[in-house]
Amino acid sequence: MAGGQTTAAAFLVAELRRARIRRGWSQEELARAVNYSPSMVSAVELGQQPPTPKYLELFDGALDTGGLYTRMLTNLVPLDRAQSWRRGxxxxxxxxxxxxxxxxxxxxxxxxxxxxxxxxxxxxxxxxxxxxxxxxxxxxxxxxxxxxxxxxxxxxxxxxxxxxxxxxxxxxxxxxxxxxxxxxxxxxxxxxxxxxxxxxxxxxxxxxxxxxxxxxxxxxxxxxxxxxxxxxxxxxxxxxxxxxxxxxxxxxxxxxxxxxxxxxxxxxxx
CATH class of the missing domain: 3.30.870 (Endonuclease; Chain A)
Known part of the structure; x- marks a missing residue:
């Protein structure tokens, strides 16, 4: 959240979780599908770690999204004034x-x-x-x-x-x-x-x-x-x-x- 508004970064993170749940996968099952650790999947969904372009490429491929989440990272997230994973x-x-x-x-x-x-x-x-x-x-x-x-x-x-x-x-x-x-x-x-x-x-x-x-x-x-x-x-x-x-x-x-x-x-x- 930034100024009371949901940022594109936070929206992307939330949608990644929703997409996984709609597929009926656990975090462990998604981790195996994208060849990342379950802790990385958890960190992404909690907004503690930004999803990298490579992570989203593999996510899009595993869920057959047509590149939707990669495009969100490329075209929408940069418009945020403050991203959800800013840490200092x-x-x-x-x-x-x-x-x-x-x-x-x-x-x-x-x-x-x-x-x-x-x-x-x-x-x-x-x-x-x-x-x-x-x-x-x-x-x-x-x-x-x-x-x-x-x-x-x-x-x-x-x-x-x-x-x-x-x-x-x-x-x-x-x-x-x-x-x-x-x-x-x-x-x-x-x-x-x-x-x-x-x-x-x-x-x-x-x-x-x-x-x-x-x-x-x-x-x-x-x-x-x-x-x-x-x-x-x-x-x-x-x-x-x-x-x-x-x-x-x-x-x-x-x-x-x-x-x-x-x-x-x-x-x-x-």
């Missing part, structure tokens, strides 16, 4: 199997030290002490996902400007860049790429973004801002961000080269 950045990260994070200005939140994160939140004096402490605690708590079992695979692209900016003072930024080196060399599921300052203009400079891939292979993007964030799952939007990611990765150093650069930068701040 924290949930996207927690539920992801893979994260692709691009940052031109700051160190990605999952990789920030406490002192660096505090400096980010305190900058400009725009937030009061209570709000700073609340956001800081949430950020540090979110980082526990990297020590989880399983933890998501995180690939981050950071512009060199982000580690050249003196956030929080020389010691804070030196410790932060040293922390990046430790994570990049010691964490088996984290890969860091730095785009050097010698690179010319490239599409990533347009702004930071996160691409989260669920365990079912579904992508959702998140664009952060000062007043919240925006989730994107339209195929055209995702395709564009994937292209931005690939071009930006092409401009970046390899992980080994990036680690060497970060070591040099950390030393320059010491």
């Amino acid at each position: 950045a924290k949930a996207l990260v927690e539920q992801a199997a893979k994260l692709r994070w691009y940052e031109p200005l700051y160190v990605p939140g999952l990789l920030q030290t406490q002192d660096y994160a505090r400096a980010v939140f305190e900058s400009g004096g725009l937030l009061d002490h209570t709000e700073v402490e609340c956001r800081l605690a949430e950020r540090i708590d979110n980082q526990a996902i990297l020590s989880g079992d399983p933890s998501p695979y995180l690939m981050a692209i950071i512009d060199e400007a982000a580690i050249r900016r003196c956030v929080g003072g020389r010691k804070v930024i030196a410790d932060q860049v040293s922390h990046l080196v430790r994570v990049a060399t010691e964490h088996p599921r984290v890969r860091l790429h730095v785009v050097p300052q010698t690179a010319a203009e490239y599409p990533g400079l347009g702004g930071p973004f996160l691409l989260a891939t669920s365990r079912e292979g579904n992508d959702v993007a998140f664009l952060a801002s000062h007043i919240g964030g925006q989730e994107l799952d339209r195929p055209a939007d995702l395709d564009l961000l994937r292209q931005v990611w690939e071009v930006s990765l092409g401009e970046a150093y390899t992980p080994t080269q990036s680690i060497e650069l970060m070591r040099e930068v950390a030393e320059s701040w010491s």
